[in-house]
Amino acid sequence: MNHTIITSSQAPAAIGPYSQAIKNGNVLYTSGMLPIDAEGQLQVGIIAQTEQILSNLQNVISEAGFTMEDVVKTSVFMTNLEHFGQMNDVYSRYFDNHHPARTTVQVAKLPRNAEIEIELVAIKQQPNQ
Template identity: 40%
Template sequence: MTQTIFTEKAPRAIGPYSQGIQVGDLLFLSGQIPVDPETNEVVENDIVSQTNQVMKNIKAILDSQRLSVKNIVKTTIFLKDMNQFAVVNEEYGKHLEDHRPARSTVEVSRLPKDVLIEIEVVASLK
């Protein structure tokens, strides 16, 4: 049995997918891009602002399910430019504090809305 996840505090899906799906004790979040849910616009075109908005969106979805970043077990980061890896690492780490989920990071040629970063998450409900 699956449950679709939705919150107004994160951007609406821009295609035929949901913000997240719960299956058993796992929550799978769709890739979050740096869209401000209030304006439905992409935030400034710099990697720091975009990384922080993505993490805010992730936290909003987790919060809607009474979860926190401590529930994250795996992330995948998609970067437009791997040269931004160190900056992303620093900003991402600030949001996780001392929590260290498993992670993959890959460079991609293009992302939706031509953003610089997208992050997808798997979280445990326990």
């Protein structure tokens, strides 16, 4: 498999045997991102957590030469869907001109007792496409 491991110092380091992202050709797959800053501090509250995650993801995809406009799919995992509106308000600022496909599900628990985790897939268009 011809893939490249992507790592950004502007996002939290992986806390296990995985990569922040993998680039394969013109496709980028990120791991699920928690609301942790680059120093390892967990943010508090759904608004701050969503903001931190999307900022982290933006930094990781930028490291690979992608932008938020290249994102085609996101998956959002939340421990409480009653916070969906607040999450969606923050999310919409990152995807204001472009709306990738999205799955949002409620889960029982996330690592570090986070309220939210987000992963994404981005595709960089090839020239002449």
